[in-house]
Amino acid sequence: MLRTRGYKYELKVNNKERTLLAKYAGISRFAWNWGLAARKSRYQTQTGAARYTDAIKQHKELNRLKHTDFPWMYEVSKCVPQEALRDLDRGYQNFFTNHQHRKRKQTTRYVGLPRFKKKGKCKDSFRLTGVVHLFPEIKQVQLPRLGKLRINEKPNLAVSARILSATVSRTADRWYVALTVKEEQPDCNPNDGPIIALDKGLSVFAALSSGIPIARPKFLLRQARKQRRLAKAHSRKENGSNNKRKSVLRLAQFYRRIANQRHDFLHQTSTYLAKNHSVIVTEDLHVKGLMQNKKLSKYWADLSHGTFQRFLKYKAPLYGSTVIEINRWFPSSKLCSNCLYYRRDLTLADRIFHCPLCGLVLDRDQNAALNVANYYTIYQFLLFSVAESSAETLNACGEVVRPASEQARVVESGRTAPRTVGDDYL
Numbered sequence: 001m002l003r004t005r006g007y008k009y010e011l012k013v014n015n016k017e018r019t020l021l022a023k024y025a026g027i028s029r030f031a032w033n034w035g036l037a038a039r040k041s042r043y044q045t046q047t048g049a050a051r052y053t054d055a056i057k058q059h060k061e062l063n064r065l066k067h068t069d070f071p072w073m074y075e076v077s078k079c080v081p082q083e084a085l086r087d088l089d090r091g092y093q094n095f096f097t098n099h100q101h102r103k104r105k106q107t108t109r110y111v112g113l114p115r116f117k118k119k120g121k122c123k124d125s126f127r128l129t130g131v132v133h134l135f136p137e138i139k140q141v142q143l144p145r146l147g148k149l150r151i152n153e154k155p156n157l158a159v160s161a162r163i164l165s166a167t168v169s170r171t172a173d174r175w176y177v178a179l180t181v182k183e184e185q186p187d188c189n190p191n192d193g194p195i196i197a198l199d200k201g202l203s204v205f206a207a208l209s210s211g212i213p214i215a216r217p218k219f220l221l222r223q224a225r226k227q228r229r230l231a232k233a234h235s236r237k238e239n240g241s242n243n244k245r246k247s248v249l250r251l252a253q254f255y256r257r258i259a260n261q262r263h264d265f266l267h268q269t270s271t272y273l274a275k276n277h278s279v280i281v282t283e284d285l286h287v288k289g290l291m292q293n294k295k296l297s298k299y300w301a302d303l304s305h306g307t308f309q310r311f312l313k314y315k316a317p318l319y320g321s322t323v324i325e326i327n328r329w330f331p332s333s334k335l336c337s338n339c340l341y342y343r344r345d346l347t348l349a350d351r352i353f354h355c356p357l358c359g360l361v362l363d364r365d366q367n368a369a370l371n372v373a374n375y376y377t378i379y380q381f382l383l384f385s386v387a388e389s390s391a392e393t394l395n396a397c398g399e400v401v402r403p404a405s406e407q408a409r410v411v412e413s414g415r416t417a418p419r420t421v422g423d424d425y426l
């Protein structure tokens with residue numbers, strides 16, 4: 001099976017190349033802004049279908065103007081403005097699609113119109129299509145018009161992989177190239193490791209049903225004093241001065257370092273879980289909702305549970321394991337993992353779970369993780385018993401009922417997995 005994957009490498013650039021890359025990014029930004037302004041004025045001055053345009057028409061128009069108005073655009077590859085206009089078109093399409101969906105009440109999410117990009121405020125990046133070559137032995141990448149650029153590490157791409165495009169971007173003072181690659185996904189055997197359940201939280205990063213919790217790392221919080229010092233120093237510099245420019249860079253470098261540390265942790269943890277377990281059961285956490293709590297949002301943001309889930313989902317098929325997301329409304333904390341007694345009065349302050357019925361005394365997060373594991377076991381049992389008897393089950397009154405636990409959702413699988421059911425809460 002063919003799959004699309006991204007590979008990102010840091011570029012090792014000298015001052016000359018740095019200037020050149022900044023020029024490419026500048027022209028990409030210019031093309032975006034030009035396209036957006038043209039679309040806006042067209043919408044206001046024209047009528048009917050003439051109010052709208054697309055990326056191909058805009059690129060032709062820009063090419064006509066290049067000769068007379070923007071001759072400096074010839075200094076960069078023609079892909080740069082073309083891809084910027086394509087991105088703009090996609091932005092508009094997303095806006096229209098979302099508008100239709102909201103009208104039909106299919107979503108409450110709002111996607112706005114594309115906005116103008118400002119130098120220094122937006123991310124410097126551009127995309128190149130066409131012939132992109134990698135030279136692993138000499139650690140170089142060849143890009144259209146730009147030629148060969150050095151990369152920081154030896155790329156580990158399969159020989160048969162086909163490079164579709166290269167996106168070059170800047171974070172603080174470093175430049176990166178991200179290659180979009182179409183490659184063959186090797187068949188892997190089903191993972192024969194144990195089943196594991198996770199209860200993600202704030203006091204520990206995740207409590208595992210195996211008993212050993214993953215401790216909560218503090219990436220940004222640990223360096224809060226430094227962040228405050230840098231931000232204060234930055235705000236005191238005069239706007240437009242050289243010192244302001246330098247303090248922007250210092251702050252950006254600080255955040256890049258934190259982001260790198262966080263990514264490293266998330267990658268190592270998700271790989272460990274995917275590699276050593278056949279089934280990983282997790283809760284489908286509503287991160288966006290949790291972030292709305294102003295007092296706790298910085299703690300949630302520092303853990304990046306959303307990114308972790310995304311990593312887990314794409315890594316599981318690579319190691320032959322399965323990720324199962326159970327419904328976010330499942331009261332994993334309030335149930336007793338031993339006798340299923342429901343403790344309605346449990347508050348966030350109760351760190352130890354006491355069961356009045358069976359006398360169980362267990363750490364709150366550990367109890368929740370065991371409940372998530374139990375949920376999966378019961379779900380599997382019900383799913384198979386229902387499948388064996390008939391498509392539907394009947395209750396005592398003869399009415400068709402569906403098992404409540406059908407809300408569990410199979411996300412991705414490297415092998416045959418239970419059918420996806422009940423996406424009511426999505």
Ligand SMILES: [Zn+2]
Nearest residue numbers: 336339355358
């Ligand atoms: Zn109990």
